[in-house]
Amino acid sequence: MTAPALPAGVRPVVVASPATGARGAIRQVLGRPDGLIGFLILVVFTALAIAPDLLVGPLQTAITGSGPRLGPPSAAFPFGTDELGRSILNLLVHATRISMVIGFLATIVTVVIGAVLGIVSGYVGGRFDALTMRIADFFLVIPTFVLAIILTAIIRDVLGTGSREVFGIRLSLLTIVVVIGITSWSSTARIIRSQTLSLKERAFVDRARVVGASSGHIMRRHILPNVMNLIVANAVLTFAGAILTETTLSFVGLGDPFQPSWGQLLDAARSVGAPGLGAWWYFVPAGTCIVLVVFAFTLLGSALDAVLNPKLRSRR
Amino acid sequence: MTDVADLVRPDGSAIRGRRQWPLPKLADPTAPLLVVDGLTVRFSMPSGSVKAVDDVSFRLDDGEALGIAGESGCGKTTTALSLVQLLPANGRIKAGRVELFGIDLVPKTERQLARYRWREISIVFQGAMNALNPVRRIGEQIGEPIEVRLGVPRDGARRRAEELLELVGIPRKRAAAYPHELSGGMRQRAMIAMALACDPAIVIGDEPTTALDVMVQAQILQLLETLRRELGLSLILITHDLSVIAETCDRVLIMYAGRVAEEGPVRRVFTAPRHPYTQKLLAAFPNIHADRRTLDVIPGLPPDLRNPPPGCRFAPRCQSAMPVCTEVVPPEVRFADGVRVACHLYPTGDAAAPAARLPAATEPAPPGPAR
Numbered sequence: 001m002t003a004p005a006l007p008a009g010v011r012p013v014v015v016a017s018p019a020t021g022a023r024g025a026i027r028q029v030l031g032r033p034d035g036l037i038g039f040l041i042l043v044v045f046t047a048l049a050i051a052p053d054l055l056v057g058p059l060q061t062a063i064t065g066s067g068p069r070l071g072p073p074s075a076a077f078p079f080g081t082d083e084l085g086r087s088i089l090n091l092l093v094h095a096t097r098i099s100m101v102i103g104f105l106a107t108i109v110t111v112v113i114g115a116v117l118g119i120v121s122g123y124v125g126g127r128f129d130a131l132t133m134r135i136a137d138f139f140l141v142i143p144t145f146v147l148a149i150i151l152t153a154i155i156r157d158v159l160g161t162g163s164r165e166v167f168g169i170r171l172s173l174l175t176i177v178v179v180i181g182i183t184s185w186s187s188t189a190r191i192i193r194s195q196t197l198s199l200k201e202r203a204f205v206d207r208a209r210v211v212g213a214s215s216g217h218i219m220r221r222h223i224l225p226n227v228m229n230l231i232v233a234n235a236v237l238t239f240a241g242a243i244l245t246e247t248t249l250s251f252v253g254l255g256d257p258f259q260p261s262w263g264q265l266l267d268a269a270r271s272v273g274a275p276g277l278g279a280w281w282y283f284v285p286a287g288t289c290i291v292l293v294v295f296a297f298t299l300l301g302s303a304l305d306a307v308l309n310p311k312l313r314s315r316r
Numbered sequence: 317m318t319d320v321a322d323l324v325r326p327d328g329s330a331i332r333g334r335r336q337w338p339l340p341k342l343a344d345p346t347a348p349l350l351v352v353d354g355l356t357v358r359f360s361m362p363s364g365s366v367k368a369v370d371d372v373s374f375r376l377d378d379g380e381a382l383g384i385a386g387e388s389g390c391g392k393t394t395t396a397l398s399l400v401q402l403l404p405a406n407g408r409i410k411a412g413r414v415e416l417f418g419i420d421l422v423p424k425t426e427r428q429l430a431r432y433r434w435r436e437i438s439i440v441f442q443g444a445m446n447a448l449n450p451v452r453r454i455g456e457q458i459g460e461p462i463e464v465r466l467g468v469p470r471d472g473a474r475r476r477a478e479e480l481l482e483l484v485g486i487p488r489k490r491a492a493a494y495p496h497e498l499s500g501g502m503r504q505r506a507m508i509a510m511a512l513a514c515d516p517a518i519v520i521g522d523e524p525t526t527a528l529d530v531m532v533q534a535q536i537l538q539l540l541e542t543l544r545r546e547l548g549l550s551l552i553l554i555t556h557d558l559s560v561i562a563e564t565c566d567r568v569l570i571m572y573a574g575r576v577a578e579e580g581p582v583r584r585v586f587t588a589p590r591h592p593y594t595q596k597l598l599a600a601f602p603n604i605h606a607d608r609r610t611l612d613v614i615p616g617l618p619p620d621l622r623n624p625p626p627g628c629r630f631a632p633r634c635q636s637a638m639p640v641c642t643e644v645v646p647p648e649v650r651f652a653d654g655v656r657v658a659c660h661l662y663p664t665g666d667a668a669a670p671a672a673r674l675p676a677a678t679e680p681a682p683p684g685p686a687r
Contacts, residue, residue, distance in 0.1 A: 203446035210402055211434055211461040211510070221460075225451045 025229075028307045035303030041296035045289070048093055049100035056090040070272070070279050080281035083272045091260050092285050098261040099243055099293075102176055106242035109181030111235045114188025119219050119227065121189070122196025133193070136186035144183045148245060151179045152254045172256035176249055180242045188234045195227050229308030236304055240297035247290055262286040332378060334548045336515040339417055340431060347418030349550055350376040350399070350518060355412035357391070357398050364622040368394045368407070370574040373648075376518065381544060381551040383561030383582070385597070386571035389618060392554045395571070396520045399552075400433045401426075416517075434461050438511040442523040444503035448495040454506045455481070455491025461513040480509035484539060501532035508539065512547070520552045525560060537564050558601050562586055570594050573618050573629040576648065580655030590657045593630045628660065636661060 029035035048055065067081040074080070079088035117136075121129040139147070155175045199205065200223070208218050243262075249255055250263025257264065265286040269275070274282035332345070339345060357369035369391040376382050384392045397403055399414050400421065414421045416436060421429065438461075441447040448457055458480055459473030468476065478488045484505040486498075495503055504524060511519050521540065525533040541564055544551055553565055561568050562582060569579045570593065578591040589595045599612040616633040619625050625632055631641035640660050648658045 203441070203443060204449040207441055207447040208449075208460065210439065212430060212464045213460060214464070217464060221452070221456075222449050226449070228451075 025304075025307050029300070029303045032303045032306070034299040035307075038296040038299030038301075038303065041292055042300065045096055045100060045293055045296075049097040052093045052097050056087070056093045070274070070277065070282070072279075073281050079285050080279070082268065082282060088265075088281055088285060091265060092262075092289065095260040095262050095265055095286065096289065098173070098259050099246060099263070099289075102173060102180075102246045102261065103239050103243040103293075105177045106180035106184075106246070107235050107239045109177060110184045110238045110242070111188060111231055113181060113185035114234070115192050115224075115227070115231050117185065118189040118192025119196050119223050122193035123200055123215065123219050123223060129193075132189070136189050139183060139186040140190070144245070145248060148179050148183050148249060149252065149254065151182060152176070152249060155179060170256055170259060173259060176246055176255065179249070180245050183245070184238060184241060188231075188238065191230055191234060192227050195230055196223055199223050199226050229304075233301055233304045233308055236297055236301040240294040240301070243290065243293055243297075262290050332548075335517070337435070340419060340436070342419050343416075344418035347415065348375055349378050349380075349417065351413070351415040352395075352399070353413045353415070355395065355398060355414065356410045357394055357403065357407055358410050359404070359407045361406065361622070366621045367624060368574050368621060369398065370624075371412075372571070372574075372576050373412075374569050374576070374579060376550050376552065378517075379544065379548055379550055380567065381553060381565040383553045383555065383565035383568045384571060385555060385558055385561055385568060386577075387556060387618060389621075390571045391574040392556075392571055393522055396439075396522060396552055396554055399518075399520070400437045401429055402433070402439075430465075434465050434516065435514045436516055437518045437520065438514065438516040440504075440507050440511045440519060440521045440524045442526050444500070444507045445495060447507060448503060450495055452494070453492050454495060454498065454503075458491075458506060458510045458513060461510060465514050476513070477509070480512055481506070483512065483543070484509045499532075500528055501535060504528060504532075504536050505539065508536070508543070512543065512549075515547075516549070518550045518552060520554070522554045523556075524553070525555070525557070533560075540564060558586070558598065570597065573624060574621055575629060576656070576658060577630065578655065578657045578659075580651075580653065584653045584655050590651070590655060590662060591630075591659045592634045592636050592661070628658075 030039060063086070067077050067085045067087060069081065069085050070083050071077060071081040071085070077087045077089065079092060081087060082091065117132050121132040152175060155178055156172070159171055159175060205218060205222055208222055213221070246255070246261060247263035247266065250261050251267045251270070253267060255261060255264050255267070266283055269279070269283040269286075272279075272282070274280075332339070352375070353373045355369055355372045356367070359366040359368050372391070372395055374382065384395060386392050394403065394407065398407070398409055401409065401424075403409075409422055412422065416432060421432060424432075448454065455474050455477045459468075459470070459477035462468045462473040462476050463470060474491065478491045481491055482488055486502055486505055486509070490498070490502070495506075498506065508519075508524070519540075524540070525536050528536060537560060540551060540553075543549055551564070553561060555561060565582050567580060568582045568585050570577045570585070570591065572593050578585055578589065578594045585594060586598065589598055593614075596612065596614045600614060602611060614633055619629055619632065625642065627640070627642045627644050628634070628637075628646050631637045634641065638660060644660070646658045646660045648656050649662050649664060650656050651662075
């Protein structure tokens, strides 16, 4: 430290500002208990999703059952086995990957659609805005899950099923990603639009226009950086919602039966009648994982919101 | 450019020769820098049409600094913004010419104006904090006009922005700073750097020193003065602070209720004000040599510009008002010392006054109430 000597106990005041970007915000989020806990839980699950093989071996070992049918937890099978004698732990870890990938992709789709439509319709206004927002209202008003079920069936029909792959993703997974994206972009778009409406009246937007910047330039370089905090906070909450939606769709049998996800596990447990048979090890781990991940995202999301949202910040 | 010989300033510098970019294609190299003639601007409001600027004429030469003064709402900013047609959506230029290098900008389309905005006439905005995007580095923002106006790629624009920062007295490395990390004075310097980005001929300072403390104010004015001398800029300084104009400008234009009250060399106008409004304005200004504790105020309020009084707009508040003042718009008369006044107290100016600065005088006052 090269700072001049300060009286003992006096620390230089570091003004954590809204603008000094990502690093300061991350430090603040991790400085809060909710942010830190959420972050740590997610680190664990992300590690599992990235390298499931390290803990339980490749997916092949999960597919071949080698244990007792519906066996309770034991030394060889810490989380017990399913009705085909497969290790639940093994399935669970691989399911983590699928669930997280779906959540991640669905979040990207949602946030990109929501941010682009929100910024453009807020900035451009007029008929485009009116049309976009009526469509958004439609998606906000219709119960998401009912819509998701119908859409899944329709998109399945359009895209077809089977083991075809698009961008290395199985089509049935992609269907779920698209469905989640379509059903959840509207609230993001609404939030970002309202912020854009306020931003476009600010003097720096006028100045940029006077300087000669085009609308596209202003939206990309001036509005987007200013709504980035909303996008990030929204993305985190969307991720939690996406995982829940995926679980529910899989649970009612609209998932991809060939790819284990947490929802698939729950669905399998239900169809075997695991709860009635007292085979709690079949459904409790998957349920716990879902609750933990959603909980972690919610914690992280509220921490991010508190750090990045200027209104909440001034209240502290 | 070879025709700069006749545009040499007393100190011997050929101002147009310093331009980085050639003059616009249609420019007449011998024409004066800027001639505004009969500029009239209206704002349409739900409650009626506001005559914000009415028949304003002035001229700006290379390297000159013109101050536009007057109280709030007298049309200073509107006049300046209409030079490059940056008026709010409800504002329109109804009449008049704005000739830059002899090119009339008023009939130009938005697209054609793009050639002149910022590249020939740029603006230092008031309130630098608001005019800067809080989440972008100032270097990027200063480089923005270079990027969008001159089509320079991002890297080049950023390098140029650093040079500009150095020019206005901010260390290069501060280009990476965010606006809130700079002091008020530095932010204003950054705004000046942004105005200089495309090497303009004219820089309009719209209250560039408002909300700055006196020391910083002095630094900013000094900077503008230095830049004017070194870059051969011409300045239009809009302010209600007469001391700022006294310090930096060659000529001053006093506006009242959308019209020119008096215009002329700063020294003449400030030492021997002719228009009663100018006299009042100067009397309302503290004089450090005088022993007075109180200042004169001008009784009354400026007129409602939706329905201005006929005749001289200052007449209702003027102590020297005569019957003619409330009926006939005073014509602008010229004096030999280069001052132009619109007041019935001076029906003919002094007889010796040649039609000096402007090509043609404005049209004679119409009889009866002017609408």
